[in-house]
Amino acid sequence: MNEQPVMVFKDVVKVYPLPSGDVTALDGVCFKVDRGEFISIMGRSGSGKSTLLNLMGCLDTPTSGDIYISGTRTGDMSDKELTELRRDRIGFIFQYFNLFPLLNIIENVTFPMMLKSQKAVDPEKARAALRSVQLDDSLFTHTPMEVSGGQQQRVAIARALINDPDILLLDEPTGNLDSKTGAGIMELMSELNRRGTTIIMVTHDLNIAAYSKRTIRIADGRIVE
Amino acid sequence: MIFWEIAKRNIRIHLLRSTLAMLGIVIGVIAIASMGILGNSLVLTVSDSLKTVGDSVIVTPHVGGGTMRGFSGGMGGPSSLSITEQNFEQIKRASAPNVAIPVLQTSDRMKLGVGSDEIVAAIYGLNPEDVPDLLKLKEGGYSRGNSGVLVGSTFAKDNNVKVGSRIAIGTEGDKGTLRVTGIIEERGMAFDISTDSAIVVTKDWYDQAYNRDDYDKVVVKVKNLDDLPTVKSAIENQLNKRDKIVDVVDTRKTMETIFSAFGQITTFVSAIGGISMVVAGVSILNIMMMSVTERIKEIGIMRSIGAQRKEVMSMFIYEALILGVVGSLIGGIMSLLGGYAISSVMLQTTKYLFAPSSMIHIIYGMSFGIVISLICGIYPAWRAANLNPIDALRHE
Numbered sequence: 177m178n179e180q181p182v183m184v185f186k187d188v189v190k191v192y193p194l195p196s197g198d199v200t201a202l203d204g205v206c207f208k209v210d211r212g213e214f215i216s217i218m219g220r221s222g223s224g225k226s227t228l229l230n231l232m233g234c235l236d237t238p239t240s241g242d243i244y245i246s247g248t249r250t251g252d253m254s255d256k257e258l259t260e261l262r263r264d265r266i267g268f269i270f271q272y273f274n275l276f277p278l279l280n281i282i283e284n285v286t287f288p289m290m291l292k293s294q295k296a297v298d299p300e301k302a303r304a305a306l307r308s309v310q311l312d313d314s315l316f317t318h319t320p321m322e323v324s325g326g327q328q329q330r331v332a333i334a335r336a337l338i339n340d341p342d343i344l345l346l347d348e349p350t351g352n353l354d355s356k357t358g359a360g361i362m363e364l365m366s367e368l369n370r371r372g373t374t375i376i377m378v379t380h381d382l383n384i385a386a387y388s389k390r391t392i393r394i395a396d397g398r399i400v401e
Numbered sequence: 402m403i404f405w406e407i408a409k410r411n412i413r414i415h416l417l418r419s420t421l422a423m424l425g426i427v428i429g430v431i432a433i434a435s436m437g438i439l440g441n442s443l444v445l446t447v448s449d450s451l452k453t454v455g456d457s458v459i460v461t462p463h464v465g466g467g468t469m470r471g472f473s474g475g476m477g478g479p480s481s482l483s484i485t486e487q488n489f490e491q492i493k494r495a496s497a498p499n500v501a502i503p504v505l506q507t508s509d510r511m512k513l514g515v516g517s518d519e520i521v522a523a524i525y526g527l528n529p530e531d532v533p534d535l536l537k538l539k540e541g542g543y544s545r546g547n548s549g550v551l552v553g554s555t556f557a558k559d560n561n562v563k564v565g566s567r568i569a570i571g572t573e574g575d576k577g578t579l580r581v582t583g584i585i586e587e588r589g590m591a592f593d594i595s596t597d598s599a600i601v602v603t604k605d606w607y608d609q610a611y612n613r614d615d616y617d618k619v620v621v622k623v624k625n626l627d628d629l630p631t632v633k634s635a636i637e638n639q640l641n642k643r644d645k646i647v648d649v650v651d652t653r654k655t656m657e658t659i660f661s662a663f664g665q666i667t668t669f670v671s672a673i674g675g676i677s678m679v680v681a682g683v684s685i686l687n688i689m690m691m692s693v694t695e696r697i698k699e700i701g702i703m704r705s706i707g708a709q710r711k712e713v714m715s716m717f718i719y720e721a722l723i724l725g726v727v728g729s730l731i732g733g734i735m736s737l738l739g740g741y742a743i744s745s746v747m748l749q750t751t752k753y754l755f756a757p758s759s760m761i762h763i764i765y766g767m768s769f770g771i772v773i774s775l776i777c778g779i780y781p782a783w784r785a786a787n788l789n790p791i792d793a794l795r796h797e
Contacts, residue, residue: 235705235790256709263707274702274794278410283403290403291707335706 183209188241201227203397214369216377216388224397234258267336271348273328275320282316305334326357346377362387408719422688423728425681430732430766431739432674437762438740440667442753458621459650483615495635496621502531503616512569523599526607541583547606550579554587555597576610592652593620682773689781701793714786721778729770
């Protein structure tokens, strides 16, 4: 079956105009991501990893080149459409979990559902998502600050999955966890990938990158292998 | 809605800060509403006092014109300016078919019973047939002969005068003694004649006692209020053709001018109250800016997982709205207490506190509080909504 790639980068260039002179963060980046892949993006600090992640997550737009997400060219989209794309097709998992401290765990997970449906939602789906990331029911009504870092990251994963996105974008997902908890999170990511979730992960940790099936290395804004 | 919930929780979590911002709105609403209530109570008090409503045209001798009678230089003497019988006839013709009532007025000493002290009070002289057109009695009847006198309600109360009492007019009663036939209903401060603390005698008795053959003023009672300006013009055209000899006042117009002036005073004092509301608005703006700055990262997360700009904006608008509505509600309730206190102290009455025209000032104050809160919440909300998600996410 010849399935459409979930993400395509075609000659993507990103230049940051600075008073001291333009800085080229990405220089003619081309790659594609097929459905069900588990890719890690590696590179040294300043290589362009974060810029690449921001472009993949539609948080930024390229200076030139084209980006397609599930066949849709993002360059022609308005801010509203890009926001909807992030909400419906992309799940974000951050290094520092980035949960909302004013909301409890269930509310954190239902938040993207509410953004999508624009009305009150059935929390049962959120409960199921939290159980699928092995979070105990007794923690559901706690606030993020009342649970451990590993548990917060599991909540963040459940939140990222709640709207059934095409791609999960991970930014150093274990960077703020101890190695044992980090390994647990990566086992969970592998399991999600085995179930069909496409995962793109930015990391500088080789042990963590080892969980992926393909690695894209980036240096000076270019893909090197 | 989740953004409403977040706004509520953010206010709750920063309760002290939010309370202080609300306090500003509370004070602003109290200032505007209390000042408005005070001003309106003042207008109602004056309007109650000016009970002779605007249905008359008052004609008085023009200062610098009219028939000069010379300064009398003593109590009981005639006024320095007066309206002649001829002038009165002209007024009567000009104002027909409305009733023109000639009025004489002075003040003199009088004694109420044997052994009592002499007092000084105002005396009005009116034709007996004109009295029912001008005055209503609460007790007794109208004077039929020259020996009868009507007394004002305050005069009767203060001097313990009843129907049948006798009043000796003049020093040692040299002008004569009159019997009280009736007590006049309270009229308040009036444009035509203020009888509450005065007595009303017949014109004939007055002419005889004070040697007068002219008048101090003429009151024209206009039946159709729309005719007031026409009657005023007719009198002016008739009498002031060559020289200005009389001043003609349309009482309705005068009342309108007085109420307009009071309205302006009320607006002015409310505007002073409004300044405190503007200060409160700046305080709201300040805490909303703080709220945005503290939550930049949260805004970045929201935007990255799919919150639209307008949704982020709504969260901060809700916060400002809650502060404004709660502050305005508390301020509105406390305005009643403030209005009660100010009215009690300054006007010695609170009977106008719940008048609709007083209550509207509470609505004004509350509306202004909510609008100011919203306006001051818009810029921080707009700023939050337009943050670059990448910069916001990186914010520590």
